[in-house]
Amino acid sequence: MWSYFLRRLGYTVILLWLISVTSFIIIQLPPGDYITSYIRQLEASGQPVDQSEIEALIRQYGLDLSPVQQYFKWMGGMIRGDFGRSLQWSRPVSDLIGERMMLTVVMNLATLLFTYLTAIAIGIYSATHQYSIGDYCFTVFGFIGLAVPNFLLALILMVFFYSVFGVSIGGLFSPEYALAPWSWGKVVDLFKHLPIPIIIIGTSGTAGIIRVMRGALLDELRKQYVVTARTKGISERKLLFKYPVRVAVNPVVSTVGWVLPGLVSGGAITAIVLSLPTVGPLLFRALLSEDMYLAGTLILLLSGLTIIGTFISDMLLVILDPRIRMEKSI
Numbered sequence: 001m002w003s004y005f006l007r008r009l010g011y012t013v014i015l016l017w018l019i020s021v022t023s024f025i026i027i028q029l030p031p032g033d034y035i036t037s038y039i040r041q042l043e044a045s046g047q048p049v050d051q052s053e054i055e056a057l058i059r060q061y062g063l064d065l066s067p068v069q070q071y072f073k074w075m076g077g078m079i080r081g082d083f084g085r086s087l088q089w090s091r092p093v094s095d096l097i098g099e100r101m102m103l104t105v106v107m108n109l110a111t112l113l114f115t116y117l118t119a120i121a122i123g124i125y126s127a128t129h130q131y132s133i134g135d136y137c138f139t140v141f142g143f144i145g146l147a148v149p150n151f152l153l154a155l156i157l158m159v160f161f162y163s164v165f166g167v168s169i170g171g172l173f174s175p176e177y178a179l180a181p182w183s184w185g186k187v188v189d190l191f192k193h194l195p196i197p198i199i200i201i202g203t204s205g206t207a208g209i210i211r212v213m214r215g216a217l218l219d220e221l222r223k224q225y226v227v228t229a230r231t232k233g234i235s236e237r238k239l240l241f242k243y244p245v246r247v248a249v250n251p252v253v254s255t256v257g258w259v260l261p262g263l264v265s266g267g268a269i270t271a272i273v274l275s276l277p278t279v280g281p282l283l284f285r286a287l288l289s290e291d292m293y294l295a296g297t298l299i300l301l302l303s304g305l306t307i308i309g310t311f312i313s314d315m316l317l318v319i320l321d322p323r324i325r326m327e328k329s330i
Contacts, residue, residue: 005315012311016304020078023299024071027292035063035087037290061087061292074296084293088286093294096282097301103172103190104278108201110194115202115209120252122206123213124245127221138210145207150270154200158273169196170275197274201267212251220244253316 035057058064062073077084083093126135161167171178172193177186220226221244229239268280279298286295 008311008314012307015307019303019307020075020300021071023296023303024067024074026299027290027296028067035061038087057087061085070292074293078297083297086286086291086294088289088291088294093297096294097279097297100277100279100282103276104280106190107172107194107197107276107278111198111202111205114198115205116252118202119206119209120213120249123210123248124217124240126210126214127217127248128240130218142207142210145203146211148203150200150204150267151273153203154270154273157196157200169193170273172197172276197270197276200274201270209252209255213248216248216251217244220248250317254313 035054038057039054062070065073074084081094083097085091086093086096089096122138126138129135158169161169172190173186174189174193177189180186223244226239226244229243230236268284270276271278271280272284283295283298283302285291286298
C-alpha cells in the first residue's frame with residue numbers, strides 16, 4: 001500500500017511539472033502578446049500610442065526576455081507564492097483569483113453534493129426497479145440531461161423565468177447586495193440564488209452518473225455471489241448496500257479526478273451566460289486578451305487539480321475495492 005502511494009505521489013509531482021511547462025507553451029502559442037493587443041486597441045480607438053509607456057510595460061512584465069527566461073521567472077515567482085501581475089487588470093493574479101475563489105468553491109461544492117447524492121440515489125433506485133415507470137422516467141431525464149448543453153438550458157430557463165415571472169435568474173446576488181460588504185443578509189441572499197445555478201450546472205453530470213451507476217449496479221446484481229447471498233436469507237437491503245453498491249460505486253469514485261477542476265472552473269460558458277462571478281469567466285477573458293500570467297496560472301491550477309483528483313480517486317478505489325492489487329515494490 002505505502003509503496004503504491006509513494007510511487008503514485010512521485011508520478012504526480014513529475015506530471016505537475018510537465019503540466020507547468022505545457023501550460024506556459026499553450027499561453028505562448030498565439031501570435032503576439034498582450035502588449036500587441038493593447039496597441040491594436042489604442043489604434044482602433046484613435047488614441048495615440050506612447051512608445052515610452054509600451055517599453056515600460058514590456059520591461060515590467062518581462063516580455064523582452066526569451067520564452068525560457070519568462071518560464072523560469074514565472075515558476076520562480078510561483079514557488080515564492082507570487083503568481084505574477086495581470087496585464088489586463090494591472091493587479092496581482094493571486095488577488096484576482098482569490099476574490100472569485102470562495103464563491104466558485106461554494107457554488108460548485110454545492111453542485112457536487114447535489115450531483116453525486118442525487119445521481120447515486122436515483123441510480124440505485126433505477127437498478128433495483130428496472131423497467132418500472134420510475135426507471136423509465138429517470139431514463140428519459142438522463143437522456144435529456146446528456147443531450148442538452150448546460151448553457152442552452154441556462155438560456156431556456158432565463159427566458160422562461162423572465163417572460164413568465166418577470167424575474168432574472170442571472171448572478172449570485174440581488175442588485176442591492178452585489179457590491180455590498182459581506183453580512184448575514186448577503187449570505188442569505190447568496191443561498192437564495194444558488195439553487196438555479198446548481199441545477200443548471202449539475203444536470204448533465206447528474207444524468208451521466210445515473211446511467212453509470214444504474215448499469216454498474218445491474219451488472220453486480222446479476223452475479224453469482226448476489227444470488228448465493230439471497231439463498232442464504234440475507235435481507236435485500238443489507239445485501240444491496242454491503243456488496244453490490246460498494247462495487248458499483250467504483251466507476252463513480254473514479255470520476256473524482258474530473259471533480260476538483262470542476263470545483264474551480266464551474267462550467268465557464270454557463271457562468272458567462274448566467275453572469276456568475278466565478279473563475280471560469282475570468283479564465284475566458286484572460287485567454288482572449290492573452291494575459292499571460294493570469295491565464296497560465298489558471299490553466300496550471302485546473303490541470304494540477306485534475307492530476308491531484310486522479311491521485312485521490314486512485315487511493316479511494318484501493319480503499320473501497322479489496323480486489324485491486326498493487327505491486328509490492330516501487
